[in-house]
Amino acid sequence: MRRLTTLVLAAFLAAPAAQAAKPLPPQVSEAAAVTVKVTPRVLDGAVWEFDIAFDTHSRELGDDLMKDAVLLGADGREVAPLEWKGAPPGGHHRAGVLRFQALSAVPDPLVLRIRRAGEAAPRTFRWTLK
Secondary structure (H helix, E strand, O other), X not given: OHHHHHHHXXXXXXXXXXXXXXXXXXXXXXXXXXXXXEEEEEOOOOEEEEEEEEEEOOOOOOOOHHHHEEEEOOOOXXXXXXXXXXOOOOOOEEEEEEEEXXXXXXXXXXXXXXXXXXXXXXXXXXXXXO
């Protein structure tokens, strides 16, 4: 009986952790003949990571994500990325990982914005965490 109680307690304690670790779905934005897909990859630890992919057949992709992307903090402030690990500007297909310093207060919703040259409004990617 003691072993069964221990197993039930362990399963109960592990359930919230499993739910918190559930991956967030990708968000896709299509505008001005350019598709941008963003998928949160790592949202725990000291650094948060997002997979980002650009796809077009109309022009060169010259985006500089170190200047053009921000994560919005819980207080609304814009947080610049730490690093872009991926394809350099140019070409019609680009992909990589955009890394940010983890935010001290986790915002809900989680919002990533990318401002693209020549587009009137930024691309906004939003995930509800609760």
